[in-house]
Amino acid sequence: MCFTAAWLALAGWACGSGSTAPEVVAPAVEQAFPGESGPVQTAFVATARGTREVTFQRIRGERVVEGDILLAPGQLRPEGVAQSSHSAQGATTHGSYRWPQGRIPYVFRSDLPADTQAEVNAAINHWQHFTSIRLVPRTTEANYVVFQPGSGCSSYVGMVGGAQAVTLEAACNLGSAVHEIGHAVGLWHEQSRTDRDAHVNIHWQNIQPGMEYAFQTYRERGFNGYWEGSDLGGYDVRSIMHYTSWAFSVNGQPTITTKSGGLIEGHRIGLTPGDTDAVEELYEGSTPAVVRLDATRLARVVRKPNTHLYYSEWNGSAWTAEVDLGGTIRSSPAIASWAPDRVDIFAIGVDRAVLHKFKQGTVWSEWGSLGGYATSAPAAVSWGPNRIDLVVRGGDNAIWHRAWDGVVWHGWGSIGGLATSAPTVTSWGPDRLDIFVRGGDNAIQHKAWAGRWYDWGSLGGSATSAPAATAWGVNRLDILIRGPDGAIWHKAWNGVWHDWGSLGGSTWGAPAVTARGVNQLDMFVRGSDGFLYQQAWTGSQWTGWYLLGVPMY
Ligand SMILES: [Zn+2]
Known part of the structure; x- marks a missing residue:
């Protein structure tokens, strides 16, 4: 399939000979540790509405949510801390996990391969072309992103404080780099929005045992959506933050389809207008x-x-x-x-x-x-x-x-x-x-x-x-x-x-x-x-x- 929408042509990513279009066929889903699994655990996490219980997998010491989202230790809270209403606390927290003025300082770890650096630069250019977000080389900022090699593709969501990794192994394509930067900007996965059941069907029988938690909506996990940065703009099955139909499939059958039964290809070519809309609403x-x-x-x-x-x-x-x-x-x-x-x-x-x-x-x-x-x-x-x-x-x-x-x-x-x-x-x-x-x-x-x-x-x-x-x-x-x-x-x-x-x-x-x-x-x-x-x-x-x-x- 060849996408020729104007917003792609603008980026110089138009189809045709000599184009630099990235892989059209997306991976089933970005994962921090492909092929690995770990015990499913829960912990209390600071959210915009107070502390909430969040389910994750513990793999190689990391707390992994939905495949490629990592929880930072600074986000964890001791159990039993009283919940507060969003009106009391939400605004502050909602504001604080956004990068001030949408400006994200970053560095390349010295061992990041040159071709991955080039891919990240292309992803940064894409973000800056279509949104108001600015990624700037770090000078002395305390909070910043470190692009590093390692296992899989992963990121934290929003600004979590200090140095925070965006990990990209060689197999992560340009679309996945744009996706992981999306997490760092503050976006969650589209298919976990609190309103997703009005737009897609989840096929629970096809999901790998133990991964069902990753298909809960954020509401089912105690979030209300907006304050945590999900549910921004309209629902968009073509969002670069949306799972593919084959995410965490145990049997090769789709785990997620549109309401009419259509397959979701897992669009990873670039930010859709719906994605840029969500970023502008967030920032x-x-x-x-x-x-x-x-x-x-x-x-x-x-x-x-x-x-x-x-x-x-x-x-x-x-x-x-x-x-x-x-x-x-x-x-x-x-x-x-x-x-x-x-x-x-x-x-x-x-x-x-x-x-x-x-x-x-x-x-x-x-x-x-x-x-x-x-x-x-x-x-x-x-x-x-x-x-x-x-x-x-x-x-x-x-x-x-x-x-x-x-x-x-x-x-x-x-x-x-x-x-x-x-x-x-x-x-x-x-x-x-x-x-x-x-x-x-x-x-x-x-x-x-x-x-x-x-x-x-x-x-x-x-x-x-x-x-x-x-x-x-x-x-x-x-x-x-x-x-x-x-x-x-x-x-x-x-x-x-x-x-x-x-x-x-x-x-x-x-x-x-x-x-x-x-x-x-x-x-x-x-x-x-x-x-x-x-x-x-x-x-x-x-x-x-x-x-x-x-x-x-
Ligand atoms: Zn992701």
């Missing part, structure tokens, strides 16, 4: 949301790693002090406004329902739930007084819509599409909506409402983030994305579509944009240094990026 945490309040005032809201939202207003000359809006929020927020003294804020809660909080005058409401099942951050817009249109990506990766008409919230309805990012929505006037998402080929897809829904259509582009969009007048649209080079790219409509053009910058995650008035734009990004940056279009020129001094990490 972005704070893509800003902004909205115009009136001709001079803006409102912005960001999420920080303590899972709270923080709100601030531009009063014409300065940003006001941030207000802690609380919440237990797992997504970037959305913001809408239909009047100068009205702000509506939306975000996704731990149960994936959409949460809503609003400010009328100077009074904030409590958080309330609008239900739904979101696998992305929400987006919202108001095209008139007392009107809100809300969109999210659902569990089926389609976009779902819900509207407030001043009296009631209408029910959730699907408007189709196949999104690999959160949607964005804008409006240039009453009863008009323009919705944008990133599609499976990383191009931007567009759908409009103008009295009826129009079909999805592609606007091209190559996005490494969700899009942002605004409309400063009738028949005017401005769209922003983060490109593969980390810069922000812009496309406009004023009756015709103009080409994508770069606005520069070195950014993390998705941009945000709003318009204070006709022919004006205010855009916001999180820079690769973790701080919030702003750039404006004044009607005649771009101002260039300037630092707001607001830390977003």
Whole structure:
């Protein structure tokens, strides 16, 4: 089989003569110690929700989970330590196993063979091309990854403290190297997600005796998914973190198939859009949301790693002090406004329902739930007084819509599409909506409402983030994305579509944009240094990026 998707061609991994495509046929599953087994044991492990009992195999002194995941001694806890709720402890732990600012220092152990070093370099380039993660040669950092030779392919999950090994024997191919770096970044196995039974079937009778534990969901082992870094984005059977159908098979028959009985080949060519989406959900945490309040005032809201939202207003000359809006929020927020003294804020809660909080005058409401099942951050817009249109990506990766008409919230309805990012929505006037998402080929897809829904259509582009969009007048649209080079790219409509053009910058995650008035734009990004940056279009020129001094990490 030959994959020719655009995201592969971008990486220079296109099929054909002279290509450097890695092995298409994946190993049945990555293993730390192929062919070896050991006693199944349990121990209490520090997780984001307190101590949990985890099952593993003890092989050569290591604690091996699901074949290739290693538990670090520093993650173990004495039995009987009281469990704490995620609201008390989760945020801190959730933040702490992520690498600060997505920056992973690394070294090659001196005995790592040159061809394996070349493979790791290719895997690093792949990660840096498709995500905001940066692997940098270590100087003096205390926490770092050591790429080393040894038995099998294995890694710890997330930053565990000190030097942590990613072990790659010669038989580990490039796809497996990308997979093991995925564990080090903080990803778990896709097929153990708490929601996997809705997507795949496990064939227990075909599993090697003693390995059944490796097919439990993380929920069955006491995890709730999100706080530990699984269940990010939508379920993706093509994820590079997914087992193959033959993982730990005792009889050559599949141990895991799709709901329709299809085989899972164990995709190890590269990160899928679903994988990059999961990484951005794990690490972005704070893509800003902004909205115009009136001709001079803006409102912005960001999420920080303590899972709270923080709100601030531009009063014409300065940003006001941030207000802690609380919440237990797992997504970037959305913001809408239909009047100068009205702000509506939306975000996704731990149960994936959409949460809503609003400010009328100077009074904030409590958080309330609008239900739904979101696998992305929400987006919202108001095209008139007392009107809100809300969109999210659902569990089926389609976009779902819900509207407030001043009296009631209408029910959730699907408007189709196949999104690999959160949607964005804008409006240039009453009863008009323009919705944008990133599609499976990383191009931007567009759908409009103008009295009826129009079909999805592609606007091209190559996005490494969700899009942002605004409309400063009738028949005017401005769209922003983060490109593969980390810069922000812009496309406009004023009756015709103009080409994508770069606005520069070195950014993390998705941009945000709003318009204070006709022919004006205010855009916001999180820079690769973790701080919030702003750039404006004044009607005649771009101002260039300037630092707001607001830390977003
Ligand atoms: Zn693995």
